[in-house]
Amino acid sequence: MPVLAASGRKAAIAFILVTAALDVVAMGIVIPVLPSLIEGFVGSNARAGVINGALVALWALMQFFSSPVIGSLSDRYGRRPVLLLSAAGLSADYALMALAPNLWVLVLGRAIAGVTSSSFTTVFAYMADITAPENRSRAYGLIGVAFSAGFVAGPFLGGLLGELSPRAPFWVAGALSGLAFLYGLLVLPESLALQNRTPFSWSRANPFGALRLLRSHPELSSLAVVNFLLFFSHHIFSAVFVLYAGLRYGWSAWEVGMLLALVGALDMVAQGVLVGWTVNRIGDRGAMVVGLFGGACGLACMGLATDGVWFVLAMLPNALWGLAMPTLQALMTRRVSEAEQGQLQGASMSVTSLAGILSPLFFGTVYTLSVGEAPLFPHPGTAFLMAAAVLLAAALVGRSATRPASQGMKRESA
Numbered sequence: 001m002p003v004l005a006a007s008g009r010k011a012a013i014a015f016i017l018v019t020a021a022l023d024v025v026a027m028g029i030v031i032p033v034l035p036s037l038i039e040g041f042v043g044s045n046a047r048a049g050v051i052n053g054a055l056v057a058l059w060a061l062m063q064f065f066s067s068p069v070i071g072s073l074s075d076r077y078g079r080r081p082v083l084l085l086s087a088a089g090l091s092a093d094y095a096l097m098a099l100a101p102n103l104w105v106l107v108l109g110r111a112i113a114g115v116t117s118s119s120f121t122t123v124f125a126y127m128a129d130i131t132a133p134e135n136r137s138r139a140y141g142l143i144g145v146a147f148s149a150g151f152v153a154g155p156f157l158g159g160l161l162g163e164l165s166p167r168a169p170f171w172v173a174g175a176l177s178g179l180a181f182l183y184g185l186l187v188l189p190e191s192l193a194l195q196n197r198t199p200f201s202w203s204r205a206n207p208f209g210a211l212r213l214l215r216s217h218p219e220l221s222s223l224a225v226v227n228f229l230l231f232f233s234h235h236i237f238s239a240v241f242v243l244y245a246g247l248r249y250g251w252s253a254w255e256v257g258m259l260l261a262l263v264g265a266l267d268m269v270a271q272g273v274l275v276g277w278t279v280n281r282i283g284d285r286g287a288m289v290v291g292l293f294g295g296a297c298g299l300a301c302m303g304l305a306t307d308g309v310w311f312v313l314a315m316l317p318n319a320l321w322g323l324a325m326p327t328l329q330a331l332m333t334r335r336v337s338e339a340e341q342g343q344l345q346g347a348s349m350s351v352t353s354l355a356g357i358l359s360p361l362f363f364g365t366v367y368t369l370s371v372g373e374a375p376l377f378p379h380p381g382t383a384f385l386m387a388a389a390v391l392l393a394a395a396l397v398g399r400s401a402t403r404p405a406s407q408g409m410k411r412e413s414a
Contacts, residue, residue: 032158148267224332269319288402290323
């Protein structure tokens with residue numbers, strides 16, 4: 001249950017939303033230029049696709065190992081110090097990547113970023129601390145709106161700054177992370193009461209120990225599978241989208257940034273407006289399933305799009321998967337105690353990180369085998385079609401796992 005007074009709770013929510021937006025701006029601002037920077041180091045679009053996918057996978061690998069540790073540390077010492085240290089670390093890391101003289105320093109920077117950005121687990125745990133279980137779908141929807149707002153601004157700014165220099169976005173990202181640190185230092189209250197804290201244990205904090213929590217309830221295990229498939233599919237954008245858009249449609253960094261901003265704007269509408277409306281009518285379960293099916297349809301349309309206009313129109317059904325993310329999180333948080341929210345988020349982030357390790361390698365390889373001379377896959381949009389199939393599988397698993405007859409279901413059934 002929430003532990004803060006009304007005024008403290010408002011300040012906490014404001015910080016969480018603003019910081020989440022700033023963090024995503026800092027991350028999104030480099031998306032339009034990172035593949036180009038890699039291509040400048042390696043000299044080949046096809047090789048850049050593989051290496052960009054490998055760097056995204058490295059980022060996720062670091063999250064896989066560090067997220068449970070950070071989640072457990074926040075259960076022991078509170079959410080505030082974890083969030084502040086993460087923001088400061090990200091700021092320093094972006095400066096390192098801005099100065100990277102070669103690919104290996106860039107690789108080091110992406111590895112450090114994977115550790116410092118693992119505080120997203122603590123953001124969700126913080127919101128669980130201050131929000132009643134029945135309101136968490138809407139609360140996580142607000143976080144989704146903040147993420148989307150950052151995703152609108154980040155790629156847009158990255159596209160503009162990328163026209164000046166591929167390194168300029170990294171400097172701005174570092175400044176924004178530093179701003180988030182200073183803002184939190186001044187206004188962030190602690191959310192986790194002393195009586196709800198859990199002693200730190202390496203048996204729970206290592207990723208394999210943390211994953212045991214997800215096996216504690218049959219529905220929780222199935223929802224973890226849905227979470228894995230959802231994020232496996234989602235990494236199609238970070239792995240190959242920029243390269244694919246440039247090769248297939250001839251879009252520049254500025255145009256890619258504008259399109260990613262459109263993706264974020266549509267996601268804001270889905271999570272900020274449609275989540276509450278949809279949950280009120282068909283429940284968390286129904287909203288999750290509709291979101292996953294809609295996202296699968298959108299990805300399939302992207303893969304089949306013959307020109308840029310059809311690709312952009314496919315963003316409309318694709319935006320519906322914004323319904324799935326907050327409702328899936330809410331369904332999972334109801335199945336653990338208040339003292340285990342940090343551990344749950346750490347375990348959940350490990351699952352999504354595992355998806356982030358495997359997905360970019362998979363889609364980066366599929367993309368490489370779909371372009372160039374004598375491609376193995378004759379259709380350049382094959383990666384998007386495969387991502388659609390994965391998301392469809394997530395919808396089917398989620399629908400089955402949360403059927404109304406399941407034990408422990410409350411309002412989430414449709």
